[in-house]
Amino acid sequence: MIIASTPTHAVTLLTAIVLVFAVASLFWWVMAQGARLAPRASMGLALVNALLAASLALHSLRGEAPHWMSYWASDVLSIAALGVLRAVMPTLVRGRLAWRSALALLLPAAALLGALPYSGDMRTETRVVFASLSTLSLMSALDTWRALRQRVSLAMSLLLSGPLFVISVLLLGRLIESLVLPGNNTDILGSGDFNIAWLWSMLAMNLVLNTTMAFLILAKLIRRIQRLTRHDPLTDVLNRRALSEAIDTEHARLQRGKPYALVMIDMDRFKQLNDSLGHAAGDAALQRLVEVLKPCVREVDALGRLGGEEFCVLLPLTDIAGAALVAERMRLNLEESEFLWQGQSWPLTASFGIAEAEPGDISADAVLSRADRAMYRAKAQGRNVVQALDA
């Protein structure tokens, strides 16, 4: 079937696109308000789709609606839409709104378009619009790709950011068309084959864009759930199960000659703190303990909460002497740290038990049990000390 390239087709297509954007906007709004799924990002995407629908609807009224509305406002709304997209994209991957760079492009573009005559030859307006749109789209694509690259495989990051790159290229195509073929009718209501093809690709872009966003939100939710199942909600260190998994993995490497050590940590007289200052103060003390201990360990070490006021650190490729150094550094830092609760100072100390994995240890539990017994020995010796069991 040959589609005749008439302006009627352009108007029909444009109407279809406006409707699709409006439906997508409603979908994201429901996601944000009703389902509370990634509400900030979903609200942003509802706004992106609504702005694009409004921009195109105003555009289709050229010749009927007031001039400033169907020209300047329509163009500025489309740039604002991609500005919002640029701002919310990072929140899908990293959690920070990038609104500064979006505003830095939107405001000058809006001012420049306001100063242009919007009559006769309007190629300058078209170029400003598509240069802004393709830049914002490219910024979103690059930002998404860079952020995803640190978290997922190369193939996955290309797959998820790819649609944004395609959209940037299509928008850039529109700009290049107006530069290379200045005689062409560059308006999206025009009757040229290029224009009709571009409108079809716009419809496809819309679907691809919204599907990609849905995937990114889903991926973000999965990451959040994975994090929740592996971390202790109070202190944000690994929970008992995640730490046990890490220790078991390290224990499997012991057979290949890779040593490891454990440091068992138990806060001293924690019950007394709870009874004197209250449970909320106890919680804050546990968070303070983690804050003090975290800088004492390397990136490869794993700090986890076994339960209550008991913590454990897995130290890969470390022997008992290395574990003693780390534990002593932790003990001293905690002793010297300050814990204030509602203006009242409370001394924080802990008892430490260390153990090195030995070839005879049939499972990680044997090492854990040695570190635990060493920690009880530290308690018995008056607390606030580091202990190992005698060989």
Ligand SMILES: Nc1nc2c(ncn2[C@@H]2O[C@H](COP(=O)(O)OP(=O)(O)OP(=O)(O)O)[C@@H](O)[C@H]2O)c(=O)[nH]1
């Ligand atoms: N605030 C708070 N308290 C907790 C939490 N988990 C366990 N506890 C409390 O921690 C206290 C542990 O007390 P004990 O096991 O007697 O230990 P301790 O008072 O530190 O005594 P030593 O270990 O011998 O120095 C109990 O009162 C628990 O109720 C928690 O998540 N938050």
